[in-house]
Amino acid sequence: MxxxxxxxxxxxxxxxxxxxxxxxxxxxxxxxxxxxxxxxxxxxxxxxxxxxxxxxxxxxxxxxxxxVREAADRRFSFPARSYAPVVSAVGTALVGLGVVQGLWLALIGFGVLVPGVFGFVFRPGADREGGA
Missing domain, CATH: 1.10.287 (Helix Hairpins)
Structure with missing residues (x-):
């Protein structure tokens, strides 16, 4: 860091x-x-x-x-099959395009962004692993 x-x-x-x-x-x-x-x-x-x-x-x-094994217990790691980063990126891009193109696209973007953010916040298995 x-x-x-x-x-x-x-x-x-x-x-x-x-x-x-x-x-x-x-x-x-x-x-x-x-x-x-x-x-x-x-x-x-x-x-x-x-x-x-x-x-x-x-x-x-x-x-x-x-x-190499020392980096295995990283706090901010996501499972390999987590879709939260991709969904959040697509939602953010749609919100940004919606600012330029129109409110309807921004609303769709927020609809896509919210599940992505929930995927980051409420990551399944985070409490069981003792993670962040």
């Missing part, structure tokens, strides 16, 4: 510096808003990754002497 945290911290700093320069020399409110939102989103991800690193420490992927 530490490498990813550094990466997103660098992205956040880039957007902060770029946004500051753009704010100084440009009069475009849309560009300023886009750079500000980009900074906030990357800073949020960086903060989450730093928090996870402080809480969990190095992952097996981060260490050179790790064994």
């Amino acid at each position: 530490k490498a990813e945290a550094w990466l997103f911290s660098g992205v956040a700093v880039f957007f902060a510096v770029t946004g500051g320069v753009y704010l100084r020399y440009a009069d475009d409110p849309a560009g300023i808003a886009a750079l500000a939102v980009s900074f906030l989103m990357s800073a949020l991800i960086a903060a989450f990754l730093w928090r996870q690193f402080r809480r969990d420490g190095y992952r097996p992927e981060d260490r050179g002497d790790a064994q």
